[in-house]
Amino acid sequence: MNPLHNPGLAPFGRFPSISAAPSMNLLRRALTGGLLLSASALAVAQTAGAGAPAAPTLPRWEAGALGLLVSQQAYPGANQQVQRALLLPYIVYRGEVLRADRGTAGLRALQSDAFELDIGASAALGSSSRSLDARRGMPDLGTLVELGPRLRWTLHRAPDGSRWRLDLPLRSVHDLSDGLQRRGTAFEPELKWQGLVGGQWFVNTGLSAVVVDRSLAQTFYGVTPAQATVSRPAYSAKAGLLTWRMAGAVGWRLSPNWNAFTYARVDSVSGAANEASPLVRQTTGVSAGLGVSYVWQRSALPGVD
Numbered sequence: 001m002n003p004l005h006n007p008g009l010a011p012f013g014r015f016p017s018i019s020a021a022p023s024m025n026l027l028r029r030a031l032t033g034g035l036l037l038s039a040s041a042l043a044v045a046q047t048a049g050a051g052a053p054a055a056p057t058l059p060r061w062e063a064g065a066l067g068l069l070v071s072q073q074a075y076p077g078a079n080q081q082v083q084r085a086l087l088l089p090y091i092v093y094r095g096e097v098l099r100a101d102r103g104t105a106g107l108r109a110l111q112s113d114a115f116e117l118d119i120g121a122s123a124a125l126g127s128s129s130r131s132l133d134a135r136r137g138m139p140d141l142g143t144l145v146e147l148g149p150r151l152r153w154t155l156h157r158a159p160d161g162s163r164w165r166l167d168l169p170l171r172s173v174h175d176l177s178d179g180l181q182r183r184g185t186a187f188e189p190e191l192k193w194q195g196l197v198g199g200q201w202f203v204n205t206g207l208s209a210v211v212v213d214r215s216l217a218q219t220f221y222g223v224t225p226a227q228a229t230v231s232r233p234a235y236s237a238k239a240g241l242l243t244w245r246m247a248g249a250v251g252w253r254l255s256p257n258w259n260a261f262t263y264a265r266v267d268s269v270s271g272a273a274n275e276a277s278p279l280v281r282q283t284t285g286v287s288a289g290l291g292v293s294y295v296w297q298r299s300a301l302p303g304v305d
Contacts (some may be wrong), residue, residue: 062092064257067292068228074127075141076210076243077277078134081287084129090293092302109149116152121145124212126177134279138227141220144178146186146203162195167208173216183217186242204234205248219276227277232278240273257295264288 056073068086093100096107099118106120126142129135150169157163167190174180190208217237228234251264264286269275275283 022189035215057125058094058305060302060303062090062295064090064293064295064297066090066294068289069291070287070289072266072287072289074132075284076130076272077221077269077275077280077282079281080132082131084125094305096150096304097251114154116154117149118152119149121147122171131139131301133231134281140177141204144183145174145176145180146171147174150173152230158195160196162193164193166190167192182215183219185213185285186216187211188245190245194298202251203248204245204251208240208245208247210245211240212242216240217274221274221279223278235274235277235279237277238273241271242269242274243272244268244270254292259293259295261290261293262288262290 018113065089066086068084068088070086071081071083074080074082078088099108099120100108100126106118108116108118110117125145126140127135129138129140135141146169147167148171150167153166153168155164155166167188169188169190171185171186171188173183175183188208188210190206192204192206194202194204214237217239220237220242221235222237223232231253245265245267247263247265249261251259251261254260259298264285267287268284269280270283274280
């Protein structure tokens with residue numbers, strides 16, 4: 001779970017002198033975070049193209065491109081938005097064990113009718129502190145990579161293919177912009193509903209709580225004495241609830257190779273462990289995006305659900 005992560009669209013939804021190093025760093029952030037930032041919404045569009053969430057017609061692999069316009073809260077509690085326009089390649093693989101689909105990439109360790117256990121990775125874009133009034137003069141929020149297990153429990157599957165599911169991901173969070181230094185641990189239980197509405201609109205909704213340890217909370221909300229100012233007093237962050245999150249996405253098929261999707265997410269730090277941090281400037285924030293995906297090549301073999 002990454003607080004800046006996409007929606008989904010992963011769990012932290014974030015965005016973030018001319019020299020070769022900064023340029024490569026920006027490119028790396030766009031390619032890693034950008035792809036996974038929109039992974040959940042892209043999964044909605046891909047499944048919409050198949051017709052129903054339980055349909056067995058999704059191909060084993062796909063390769064294509066994704067275009068996305070997004071306005072996202074810089075981090076939960078921020079009072080500033082970050083806007084991005086992204087055009088990125090993507091690859092999806094739906095194997096029995098190896099998976100790169102629906103928000104994460106990794107290995108499926110166990111699957112039954114009701115339960116699925118996988119070990120995977122996801123990521124979220126960082127934000128430059130120079131563009132955020134609350135964090136000016138502080139370190140940037142880097143591109144965060146999350147690694148760890150996730151248990152998926154299908155609570156109910158209806159005859160029309162719609163389903164209720166509980167996702168329980170536990171992730172170790174690392175900063176890609178700082179040599180994969182470990183930043184802490186995150187847990188994001190999420191109740192989800194997925195289904196086909198009106199015969200053509202695939203809808204994906206979720207309600208979750210993002211819980212983090214003290215180390216990761218300090219990354220987002222801590223202020224050291226050296227970083228303190230008149231309007232930003234020193235603050236030591238606490239472990240606990242980072243944000244409440246409600247998200248939704250809608251995907252629909254434009255043609256056999258073109259899909260469209262839109263998503264929105266609301267984050268609230270009301271009652272969160274670090275609501276009193278001086279870096280929290282508002283309680284509730286909204287992120288939203290609109291995109292299209294194009295399938296360039298696909299496998300003739302069916303994917304494994």
